[in-house]
Amino acid sequence: MALSLMEGNEAIVRGAIFAGCRFFAGYPITPATTIFNAMLKLLPPLGGVCLQGEDEIASIGCCLGASMAGLKAMTATSGPGISLYSENISFAIGSEIPVVIVDVQRLGPSTGSATRGADGDINFLRWGNSGGLPAVVLAPVDVKDCFLLTIQAFNLAEELRCPVFIASNKEIGMTRESIDIDVIKKPEIIERAAPPPHEPFLPFSVPSGGQVPHFLPIGDKRLVRQTSSTHGADGYITTDPDEISKTLKRLKTKLLSTVDRYSFHEAHFKENADTLLLTYGVTARAALDVFKKQNKSGKPISLLILKTLWPVPENLIREKAAQAKRVVVVEMNLGQYVREIERILPEKKIDFCGQMDGRLITPSRISEVVDHA
Amino acid sequence: MPSLLNTSRPPVFCPGCAHDRILHALDKTFQNMGLAGHQTVIVSDIGCSGLFDTFFHTHALHGLHGRALTYATGLKMARPELQVIVTMGDGGLGIGGAHLLAACRRNLDITLLILNNFNFGMTGGQFSATTPAEAQVGSDFLNRMEKPLDICRVTSSAGAAYVARSSAYQKDLAQKIESAFRFDGFAVLDIWGVCPGRYTKRNRLTPQTIDKSLAKLPPADGPVDANTRKEYGRHYRELAADCKQAAPLLKIEAIFDPPDSVRQEVILLGNAGQRIITAGEILCLAGLTAGLRVTQKNEYNITVMRGHSISEIILSPHEIGYTGIERPTVILALSQEGVDRRVRIFNRLDSDTMIIKGRGIDLPSCNAEIHQVDFKKQGVKAVNRALAALAVLAKLNKIIHIEMLQAALETKFKGKILAAALNLVREVEIDL
């Protein structure tokens, strides 16, 4: 057995490169800067491009341009940068531009604390775009997830033509951990689907039976139009309500109807357990300790760790919570995702354990809430 | 070459709009240069000039207000062979000011056509970054206090290698656009025109007055000698070609047995400049040589070389869950600032915890087993104290042993640095 020592941010970079990422643009911000550093070391020797944008808006803008030119592109920032990305996130959603966006979350609000962790952007990532259409958000627990989920993020971005977020956290991104990358089972790499050759190309026309338009890069022999304006299949502005409504509904359903396929999670199920502990991100590590301890001490609980947060994997959550009378939701914020759980499981007792002070939630804190039935 | 105008989508500008002239001049440039639509992309910004892409049969990207240059940058870096044209009004220029300056400094081969008509046409004639203070605009008196910006002066002082001014009514506009196209680098063309829909309703501006105003300005007609340099994309690829392949990922084989096979938690309490984080990493690497799982979590100030520096390491024969430390096996107390930062942990400690502390550091009272090292007397400099503390740990056969530490140092360092580190490890002594 041979192990490497790697922080979560580097694992994201290695996952991205494995997935075929060849363009990165970012603006330095703690705790995401080491993603930029690692990209700068690894991408140019591979013939890829790594840029430092003049600000966050430029960084994601460059990524959208490069993605439209056919490259797999990624950018990385933290909460304050996500705020600046917002307008371009809406663009990527509405105009179906594949891009992977890493948010190494730090304690907010605002500039907050650069070197303290949090999961305070979880709802912001979902709702922080004008128009309110869904995006995909994946949440790693550890260094291995950083690698693996980044590959999945690229696959989803390419297949579904949408922005995919990695909701990391300072406590994962900047924590070093032992890992054996070679033994990780990697998914097959997915590329954007090209239209059949020699046919006229409409940039937003959807193949029959599908939900996602074919992609041609700007620079192809056939002309490509891209626009942030409300557009029809031809990529020109449209004011036809039927066409608009059809497109916008499709942008929603192409994600909501497929989430069952990519509801990444880890479930630990115990017979006779009334309580289901539900969490995500770095907090899942403490929750796993609690799960083990409780079951050793004869007070069994079940545990569900969500790694796909948005779209909400509703079917998965319902299935895994079926046996439970009570669900304890643990989050490194003052209560965000718990609202989704309350919405999906109205018949269950939902307890919340949250903390937002820059520190990890300890196993003993979670145990207290679990025991306090 | 045929015209690239999109005959099924004729221009929709107000009658007499200067944009219409620029549109036809641009098409003439395409024809004169023999450019085909698929060799060209128009990246349009916001406002009336933001419609430009729809009137041509070229590749097109229309995005958010002020950001056209950012998309163009990504496109051009990804596809250097494309002719990339950005159309932008004086509105987009203002809102995307940072991108304009960056594009000038970068010198990527993009042509920026600024359709400068001194106001925001589409939103109702509000003042822009180029509106004269005496103009009557849709923002009431607000433009009167602001000085309009001279695009050519700003862009040339920002480093643009090609800067030219023109009137939309010049006969040779197509040639002017062509020379901007042909320039190998970032080329800015500031094209003045009228906006009859908004601006000239209340202000007198004609092709003649534009000519007069232009004549009064310092000339700007092409390459800026002081800014002449390599095109960014080519330069980037040259420099990137010289970048060394990154070293392969370091993998460490498990070749030792650890002194103990239980979970161990170590806290290094020190200062910036004591190489606390590096020592933490070495401890982790030492753990890997014995096949242990490890995590390292660091805490330090964002300022460099000053303030506390703390590293928390867990080593375990099993997968590690929670990465925080509540009851450490070992604390290495190397600076007062570091200790003060974590005072709260000490009163929880019992005799299961071992503390190795530098002489002169005050610890809160606690029940831990304490070993003291007089680093100063042994001539160990501040930068080496964290490593020296690891050596003490290894000599006590606690968590790591000396071979693990030596093997870790051998993976991390080479040559003289390695020799010095190994020497330090050999010589450091535990005070009794």
Ligand code: SF4
């Ligand atoms: S508002 Fe002004 S810039 Fe816009 S089309 Fe009319 S004249 Fe041209």
